[in-house]
Amino acid sequence: MVDTCQAATLFSQLQSPGVLAIGSSMKGENSYSHHLDSDIGVSVVDRFTFHTLAFFEKLNMYSNASLNSLFNSYDPSMLLSTAYYRMDLYKRALNEVPVTNFFGSVMKTIHTDSAYTGFLAAHDAELPLSVGNNILDHVMLQNEASARRSNIEEMNEAQLMSHGWTEVLLEQLEGKNSDVVVMYGLGTMGILLAISTWLSM
Helix, strand or coil, rough: CCCCCCHHHHCCCCCCCCCCCEECCCCCCCCEEEEECCCCCCCEEEEHHHHHHHHHCCCCCCCCHHHHHHHHHHCCHCCCCCCCCEECCCCHHHHHHHCCHCCCCCCCCCCCCCCCCCCCCCCCCCCCCCCCCHHHHHHHHHHHHHHHHHHHHHHHHHHHHHHHHHHHHHHHHHCCCCCHHHHHHHHCCCCCCCHHHHHCC
């Protein structure tokens, strides 16, 4: 599934059997955006993607809508381009293939009320239990998060200590006024700038 200008050209050379492809526009056609957000001044979704999402929002996981119904839902007057699909490599009839074969998914999700902190978690994020969540899953998530956090802290310490100048700087900062160290640093940078300027003349 391709949503870009002249999208059909991206799969015109495919030779692999069992591949079904659709693009938002044919060769020589542009693919247009649907609407823009006036606050940020950019388009937020393309027409092909917008109408694809609109089609799927009408379905549930148990719908028996076919790929044929999806492909027929693309109206050229709404897209301002011609959606093109290639099915010569795909041997099944499109009206016999449910869209859920390609787009359906059942996943186990664990809901949390906290934001994803990634690799920069400074402290334990609370993961409140929602109704019906398994306590073992919650404990496992907390253990994984704390192990990942300790690994990150160890890596940061190792990276910090791998630089020789860092040790010298830390020694200088102990027992001294940090403003003095900063002033020495700025003075050294000024001298280096003057020397490099003089050498470049």
